[in-house]
Amino acid sequence: MVKEYFKPASVDEALELLAAQSSFALAGGTFALAFEARDKPERAVDVGGILPRTIVRKGAGLYVGAGATFQELIESPVVPDVLKDAARMMVNRNTRNRATVGGNIGANKSCSSLAPILLALGAAVEYQERGKAPATEPLANWIAEPKGLVISVLAPLEAGIQAAALRVSRTACDVATATVACAYRLNGGMITGLKLAVGGFSAHAQQRQDIAALFEGKALPAKNDAEQAVRDLLVARDDQRGSADYKKLRGAALIADALHSAKDIV
């Protein structure tokens, strides 16, 4: 149960407040209030008013303020379809209206709808730690070692890149069983610069260079070949969404489908 509520006026103040024990950043609250802070006494630090929520093109990239909601991503005229597809994977509109990009990255769940595509696009995270200036690092690094408050996300959107984001779940609104995103160029029919990320096969969404390497420099593989090649590279565990064997098969099929359904992002 949340016992204290703070509404800081700046990121610096928020970081000070967050330094106290059992504090948490409260953005949309769709994860924090549903699962995390339910039974524990907590100090909620509302970051709603202090994080940017603008979504704009910056050079050959997309800048998304951490306070932007999933629905705002979908409604923005500057967001490429592949990212909108990923945001739409959160099928529940009520949740999309509240859930923020910063909260999604902050929750750092394996089932995140956004993390795989952002990883595949090679996005960077702007974040700030207490007493420090804002810094930027690749999202993959931040996911591996989260720190501070996420301020914004910068996703490169280069011409010629094609990308896809897919997910599978038992019902439309279920937590994802597996998520896959990929981004690559086709150079003379050959896959080049492939980045592939998966969710559902480790504690956090993960970029899989080993899987990407299988297809790099080659023609688009037949779906069946792609599935056979990657199935045993996926590590899964049994749970109520299926057995490990099923998830590996399903993840492999998703990877094959993602490679085949990638579209130009610009």
Next chain:
Amino acid sequence: MKVSFYLNSRAVSWDCEPGETLRSALRRKGIISVRDGCDGEGSCGLCAVLLNGRLVNSCQILAPQVEGQKIFTVDWYSKDRKLSIVQRSLIDASCVQCGYCTPAVTLALHELLERSPDPDEDEIRDALSGTLCRCTGYEQFYDAAKMASKRLSDPTYQPPVGPEFKPDLRHVGKDREKVDAAALARGEKAYVEDRVDADACHLQLLMSPHAHAWIKRIDVSKALEMPGVVDIVTHENCPDSVYTTAGQGYPEPSPYDQRMFPRKVRHVGDRVAAVLAETPEQARAAIERIAVEYEVLEPVLSIADAKAPGAPIVHHGDVSYVVGEPPAGSSVKGDGRDDPILYQFPLHADPHRNLAASVADGIGDVERGFAEADVVIERTYVGTRVQCTPMEPHVVYAKVDSGRLVIHASTQVPWHLRRIVARAIGISENKVRVIKERVGGGFGAKQDIVLEDVAGYMAWKTGRPVFFRYDRAMEFMTSRTRHGMEITVKLGAKRDGTLTAMEMKVDADTGPYGQHCLTVPMNAVSKSLPLILCDNARFEVKTYYTNLSPAGAYQGYGAPKGSFALQTALAELASELGIDQLALIEKNRVRSGSRIEILRSLGEGRPGAPVTLGECGLGEMIDRGRKAFSWDKPKPESSDPDWKIGRGAVIIQQGSGLPGLDAANAELRLLTDGTLLMLSGGADLGTGLDTVTAKAAAEIMGLDMEDVTVVSGDTDTTPFDKGAYASSGTYFSGNAAVRAAEDLRDKCFRVASEILGEPVADLAIVPRGIVRGKRGEITLAKLAHMATQGEGHGDLIGMGTFKTEHAAFPYGAHFVEAAVNVRTGEVKLKRFHAYQDCGTPINPALAIGQIYGGVMKAIGHSLYEELLFDEKGAPINLGFTDYKIPSIYEVPEDFHVELVPVEDEIGPFGGKSVSEISLNSAAPAISIAIHDAVGAWCRVWPFTPERVLRAMGKL
């Protein structure tokens, strides 16, 4: 802390706790329309509000977060008790069943129309993506949204009139507004949780963490000293009697095997102690201070475990019988420690071998039938545990008033509830009043006395008002699931498809207690075998105790599982014989005039008798489906090689109440202005039963619907009714209302005859409320006035009682077209058509809504839903995040319901039951379609992608 914001356009400034959710603050301040279906997991959307114009869940927002923001709730749209165009359209499209979700749906559609005044289906789906509804099947929401959209530009827009029946009647067979719909759409006080007084105490349970354990020691002394604690009850100080929680007619065909608090816990979630405290938080804190020492026992976690020689014994108390003798060879002497078991009459049980009940019977010579067959197949089908999941969980408010216990209940069975609670507490029935409030969905789960006994007892003992609401996890853990069943079907047939013998063996798992242990599994047989004509048929039903969650009634009772087994087996047989599956059905199905011999051995709780069927609409229904699906032409091809298309068709049936066992009563009063008060015993769960009884009164008394008010399900003010189960509502309670109206009409004729000086035979009632003779006429208002003004006639009251020996079967033929992904095992429902007979549809659009809702639940059970347990017997998917009921996204692409009425000679205006039957088709039809698509038989539901892949040999 102070939170200032705009609520429904007015500035408010409220004192809130920092951690209080917006939902809780709104409810505390009287905005009761924000409901809670998922304990704040964010998955049900019933707590929705508009925040700065966007639909959001108020359970996931802290009140302080809305400082300075604009909030709108449904109350804004209901100002001055008016209805918005969305509310009006939801009512007109028959979308208000239990109504628990209606305020949320209203807001979702308003938000949609605000940004997209002419929405397409994708937009409507998206708008409702976050709102769960367990009643309606979502399909009619599309109609409502489109209707509301049209009314934006043309407020007078009326949709085309839907199918109508009975041209000779004014109301029956025509769509009329559901009598409670407006209040529910406005979000007015209606449910138990809206009746709670400010001084109510809160009850919380300490539940067993073990599936099977003795409570060796329990110490509540520290808990009793905690602030706010009023009282604590455990097995040491609760009433020492056993009873059944099954809300069935007395004497119940279920063992009395449950003590209010058992000495031995028998499932994870079983009752260990109840704490009554001033606040829920205080009750929870006290629970933490109760010390319990358990002696953990090996649990019984499957039917196979329960049957195994030397299996742990779930119930080991003394076994006794009120009537009859124990079955030969059964054990009755207990271990001296466990709670006793009392059977009202023998159910062929042997509890010390975990057998709660059994039955076997048949007709003809089955061995000879199999010997004569050219082909014999034997297959086993497994139906796992599924939860009813009404959006309103179990809830009760009990208090002592004028020396009596008054229970505000969300129940299907007010009178059984009164009887069972009185017994459990040890008081007489005149000391108990049960008031059934609006029920936010029941579906069978609320046929059982799941929490009213303990709440009633604590209110009676302490004199304090007791509020007790299950959270969703408790609902999953300790409400009622459909019995797990393993059904083996053996069929023999000639080469041409003529059946020579049928055998069904049902093994069922009732969980820790035996409520409905005979009747649910028996129903698997009694609602499936009689569809098929075969001279030689046999069945055997055995129900076992296990330490899994309690099973009980669920819409369809045992029929969906029996139907799954038998209909799929018939399709498997057709496949073996190389015959089209519908051709096999056609060859063997019941038809008009058939003599159904098997009913001789399928009496429900009493000896059965063969029935000669009157008219049967199955032929017409099959023909319509055959045509719509171009059954005789090749099935459609998929353009995507990953997806294969398959089709399946099944025939289904149900009953209409329990002939010879149940009864219903109604009373109809003529008020002094000529309007009517219907006092119906019936329990409307959102099904529209009160509308049926109102229609009966309006039709017969020549009045309009608005001239009739229905009060129902109050044990003090309305007459006895068996309750809403076994598809009895329309047939029994509706018929009682018809009889009450006829009785009142006849009384009015007698009085009018004296006043007008004309013979009764010359009188008729004509709209609106006029008794007309050949020479004169008198209004009902005048008649009532004169009758009550000392003219000597007295109050004009009609009484109606209904009981019958007649069995009325509704039938249906349902067709499915599914696409199955050969790489992933995923199943998409492209088409689902339900052709169904409910006799005269009293209110067609409501009947259609019942069918959509029933089918949608069954689709959930067939494809997604399954209560899962860990290796120690603890249920693990205890919320809507993990146990997935269908959302609007799971609705079949082409979802169609068509009524094909065949009037029943006894039913009200020819009506029969409608909703339960709809659950019997999805599992077999989908499994047949999967086979048709990819050649694999799925014999365990739900047909998850993983199970489909395994059936295909890909995993």
